[in-house]
C-alpha cells in the first residue's frame with residue numbers, strides 16, 4: 001500500500017486538483033457544450049459536460065475529457081475496387097479473399113545490435129548514439145560494481161546474514177545502459193531485477209546494503225523483502241512483488257506527466273514472465289489509447305523462474321505484442337550496452353516528442369539463479385548457463401569496446417575492483433551492526449489515523465512478543 005501511494009502521487013495530485021476545482025465550481029466558462037475549469041498553472045484545464053456542472057463525486061473526475069490525439073490517422077487503401085467499410089475506428093478495405101492472418105511468423109523480428117561479442121563494432125557506420133569516454137567509463141564501472149555487489153550479497157545470504165537476494169548477472173547492460181539513456185526527471189518503475197538503474201542514479205552501496213539488512217537506515221524501514229529498493233530522491237518507485245502491477249501504474253503516471261506538459265517520460269521494466277499477466281496488457285493498451293509517454297522495457301531473459309519462454313508465449317517474443325497494441329517497438333541485444341543505450345535514447349525522444357508509448361524488448365539471458373530460493377541447474381543445462389556467462393557476458397563485451405577506444409587499462413580495472421570490494425565490506429559491516437527499525441514503524445505511514453483493526457493488531461503483537469520474547473529478534477525495539 002505504501003508503495004502504491006508513492007507510485008500514484010502524480011495521479012493523486014491531479015485527482016485532488018480536479019476535486020478542488022469541481023467543488024469551487026463557479027470559475028468555469030462554457031466552450032462547445034463543455035464547462036472548462038482552469039486548474040493551477042502548468043496543469044491542463046478540466047472539461048466537464050454542461051449537464052453535470054455540480055457533480056463532485058470521484059466518478060465524475062474520470063469524465064474529464066482526454067487530450068486529443070496528435071498521432072496521424074492511417075488511411076486504409078481498399079483492395080477490392082473502391083469498396084471499403086466505414087466503421088468506428090476507421091475505414092477497413094473489403095476483400096473477396098477469405099484469408100486468416102497467420103499466427104506464426106516466417107521470419108523473426110531481428111535483434112538490433114552495435115557490438116559483436118569481441119567488443120568490436122559489427123560494421124563501420126553502425127547506427128548508434130555516440131558515447132564519450134566519461135559516460136562509457138561510468139557505464140562500465142557501474143556494471144562491474146553491480147556484479148561485485150551481487151557476488152558479495154549472494155554470499156551474505158548463503159551465510160545466513162540476509163534472508164533473500166536476487167542477482168542481475170547477464171543483465172547488467174540492459175538496466176545500466178537504459179538508465180544512462182534517461183534524464184533524472186524520468187520516472188523509473190522497476191520489476192525487481194533492475195538495481196543497475198538505481199545504482200546509475202547514485203543510490204549508494206550503503207543504501208543498497210541497508211535495505212537488504214532491513215536496518216533502521218533502510219528507506220523502507222525494514223518492511224520489505226531484500227532487493228525491494230525504492231528512492232523518491234532518484235525517481236525510482238519502490239519494487240512491489242506482485243508482477244506487472246507497475247505497468248498500469250506507469251501508464252497513469254505517464255499520463256500525469258503529459259497533463260503537466262513535463263519534458264520527461266516514465267520507464268517501466270517488466271520480465272518475459274510478467275508479460276503473461278493481465279496487467280501487462282492493460283498497461284500497454286491504456287498507454288497506447290491515452291498516448292502516454294512511457295517506455296516499456298521488457299527484459300526477456302529466457303526464463304521466469306523455471307518456466308522457459310517457450311511455455312510463456314507462442315508469439316515471436318514480446319516485441320510483436322507492442323505492434324498489436326499500436327505501440328512502436330524494437331528488439332535489442334540486451335548484452336550490448338551501446339545498442340541498449342541507443343535504443344532507449346531513441347525511444348525516449350519518441351515517447352516525449354510524439355507523446356506516445358514505446359516498447360523495447362531486450363534479449364539478455366538470466367545467468368544467475370532466479371533468486372537465492374532457486375537452483376536453476378535443476379531445470380536448465382550447465383552448458384547453456386556457461387555459454388552465456390563466458391561467451392556473451394555484457395560486462396566483458398563492453399570492457400573490450402572501452403579498451404579498444406584506449407579509455408581503460410589493466411591498472412584502472414584493478415583499482416576499480418579493489419575500491420568497490422573495500423566499500424562493500426565496509427557497507428556490510430556497518431549495515432549488519434545497525435539496529436533494526438522499532439516495532440512501532442510496522443504500523444506507520446499508511447494511514448493518517450490508524451484504523452481500529454490496526455490498533456488491535458499492534459496491541460496483540462506486543463502481547464505475543466512480551467509472552468514469547470525468545471521467538472522474536474532481540475535487536476528490534478518495542479517502542
Ligand SMILES: Cc1ncc(C[n+]2csc(CCOP(=O)(O)OP(=O)(O)O)c2C)c(N)n1
Nearest residue numbers: 193241242243271272273274301303304305
Ligand atoms: C502476480 C504474481 N504472480 C507470481 C509471482 C511469483 N513470481 C515471482 S518472480 C516470477 C517470475 C517472473 O519472471 P520474469 O518476469 O521473466 O522476470 P525475471 O525473474 O526473469 O527477471 C514469478 C512467477 C509474483 N511475484 N507475482
Ligand SMILES: [Mg+2]
Nearest residue numbers: 271272303304
Ligand atoms: Mg524472465
